Amino acid sequence: MSKRDGKKNLRGRAGRMQGGRGSGRASQGQVRLWGRHAVEAALKNPARRHRKLWATREGIASLDGELPADFPVEYADGADLARLVARDAPHQGLVLECEPLEDVHLSEILDEDPDGLLLVLDQVTDPHNVGAILRSAAAFGAAAIVTQDRHAPPEGGVVGKSASGALEVVPWVRVVNLARALEEMAEAGYWRIGLAGEAQATLGEALPTGKVALVLGAEGEGMRHNITAHCDALARLPISDAMESLNVSNAAAIALYAVATR
Template structure:
């Protein structure tokens, strides 16, 4: 299976579709990441702004992400705005909407995926971590960052070095920085 090929939407209890966008759930994670020996996964913890969500999907597609995992609640739905901003990312990258994000993260860990959460208070930089193997990048919500249980499920925490006066980056920009550091390391 090529990097951007998506498993066919199955007529089962797990997958659903809205237009050209197919949604999966926790039960599909093994199949979605199984197509790659070193899958790159993006986990968005309650990203609610449709512009940010769309931009994250666009970046995920460009980086070759195997699946984007989002909680069903407290996350932006895939609206026309999300689809427009994603420039095809919403249609190209499988999106797994899960009821319990912490449980889905545990399942990814059981499947051999190391989880790297982003947090301003982390002692290591994203550039100091090995992102070459099966890795899930965990991004927190606008403003609040990752929820406590989400952060506790991460194997590593990393921060993006900030040299200016602004306290943080927009979640979609931070997603791009982290995903493309993984892409850089894998080349």
């Protein structure tokens, strides 16, 4: 869809200021997103059900496209919008409340992924890191990221802002048992490579030609032993001895590049 075509779908007659401020938190079961890229991507995502948009007039004007005439918008100033988001979050004049995306099952991705590139995160809990990883996953064509439901951040504004729109693009599979999910990947023909600084082989040396699932652990602790045991190979990034390790989101971006250019 061209930008010209997109203009028909986003910006238009915004709502009227209805008086009063927001509650400062999302309604029960809802997701609150902020920032131009995150909000614009959510508005363009047909799978996302929207509830309400709070915005400055400048924020509305920054959107690429037009909102439907009856879209629920409440104009507010920047200070009021700041009360709706995380502390000191850069909302850029746009705060959207919407419903969470529908769950994505691993079997759907395994059945539909022709290129075979998955990113598995073992207890990466920082929403900034997960958002940045989603952004890199979108940039390098990963089919999905896979996390354990209990040890990953919730879908929300911090992830969405850090993902810069990728939250709406890259499927996020949340599983109960990450080890079992890795077994399912193996059964579907994936070669599972865990990134570990102590590995002998570099990632370039360990990469096969077929389907790949890259596995990354949390900063500091790395992958859990059970997850390491479910990898077909361990590999390291060839970084200088001057640095012990990289931030997990940076490591993910480099690893995704390596797979994309093998």
